[in-house]
Amino acid sequence: MPIHIERDVRLQSGRTVDEVRLSYAIYGELNAARDNLVIFPTYFTGRQSCNEPYFGQGRALDPNIHCILVPSLIGNSDSSSPSNTTGPDAGAAFPNFTIHDNVRLQRALVDKLFQVERVALVIGWSMGGCQAFEWAAQFPDFVARALPFCATAMCSTHNHVFLEGVKAALTADGDWAGGNYSAPPARGLRAFGRAYAGWAYSREFFNRRLYRPLGFETSEDLLQDWERDHLSWDANDLLCKVWTWQHADISVNGRYHGDLPTALNAIKARMIVMPATTDMYFAETQASREASLIPNAEFRPFFSHWGHCAATPSAPDPGFLPFLDDAIFDLMSE
Known part of the structure; x- marks a missing residue:
């Protein structure tokens, strides 16, 4: 699998890491207009191939039409992780990476590989959706659309x-x-x-x-x-x-200084915020409050008894993937 390497990476914690490896996969090709790039980060226990059930030929996201970049979360055993790092940062000594740190690394990868003026869509499930929120907040002029599903902009106390x-x-x-x-x-x-x-x-x-x-x-x-x-x-x-998930908050950075409403209001992307109605991780009520503060967001919950796993790619609620495809089609047609 391809690996992007960044050196002398300064983390939000203030710590500098000599080398960070970001694993990724690409499905499809960038078109001549350079306007079909989709970023689809991995989730908590996801690897790149785990995202494949969300797209395909004839689907709303189609590698024949879109260039889909799937970057792996730091710590997922493919990108830099405690298990594959040697030296003083190995194992339990591995540094803490925030969602913000992950997205900054992903932005460096995008700039190196694609040189696009804007990203057509950032999308993700669970922690992948948390990264989609982060992309939209940190790069409001760069992200045209975002669709976080079963995710929120901040990890709640619950x-x-x-x-x-x-x-x-x-x-x-x-x-x-x-x-x-x-x-x-x-x-x-x-x-x-x-x-x-x-x-x-x-x-x-x-x-x-x-x-x-x-x-x-x-x-x-x-x-x-x-x-x-x-x-x-x-x-x-x-x-x-787990540490990365617990510290997810799009406002905790030098741009927004912990002001979550300001961070949400700064998002310029057209968005569909899609919780599952019985998700106990990323609650529908929190997603609704956050969506109400995003200027161009539609709140589109998916009713299901399947909780967070309504949207799991391996075995979702039978109605979810068509529901997701409809939302992507709607968002991409605007």
């Missing part, structure tokens, strides 16, 4: 507390050893996945046994699947991304 829970579940494993483990802390990783699953879906998802169409006879079967999935991740990589 969301932060949820993440404290899964973090505590992982780090309670004695084998975690303060991040200096010699073998994966398997009990902690399983506990992380099990705790995560209860928040990823809604109460009605479980009460209505909507896990059965996904191939799980019982809720325990679903929980065990989430355990297995998280066993595939490096513990420090997960914790790195």
Whole structure:
């Protein structure tokens, strides 16, 4: 996979990192007018290929029509991460990267590869959507359109507390050893996945046994699947991304000085803000408040009992992808 390298990167924390590697994938080609670039960042446990169910031939985002750039989040094991870094910044010593830091690196990549005057669309699910908000706020004259789905511009206190829970579940494993483990802390990783699953879906998802169409006879079967999935991740990589998620806020920077309403009001992109109605991470009420402060935003919630995972690319609510495509078509036609 291609890698973009930035050297002597100064982070929001004030720390300077000698080298940062940003992994990315490109689907399609930039057109002659240089006006078809779409940026689609990865989400919390997403790799580049995980975004592929969101686009395709004949879809609203079509690699035959659009040039789709998928940059990987720092900490996702492909870009610079605790697990693939050597030297003094390896493992538990890996520096903290904010969403702002990630987007600044992505902007450097875009400028190097494409030299476009504007980006046609920035879009993303979950933490990918948080990055879409950041793009729109930090580069208001550069982003023509944005569509964050199941995401908000700032991590809420409730969301932060949820993440404290899964973090505590992982780090309670004695084998975690303060991040200096010699073998994966398997009990902690399983506990992380099990705790995560209860928040990823809604109460009605479980009460209505909507896990059965996904191939799980019982809720325990679903929980065990989430355990297995998280066993595939490096513990420090997960914790790195948890920190990034918890500190998401488009206003915490030298441009907006912590004033979230001002940051939202400064966005010039045409936007559709699309929460899932039962998402317990990025709540519909918060998304509605944020959208009301963005001058050119439409609030378009997706009704679902599937919670945050209504929009997961691997197994979404059956109605979600057509709903998303309609929104993209509408946004791109303006």
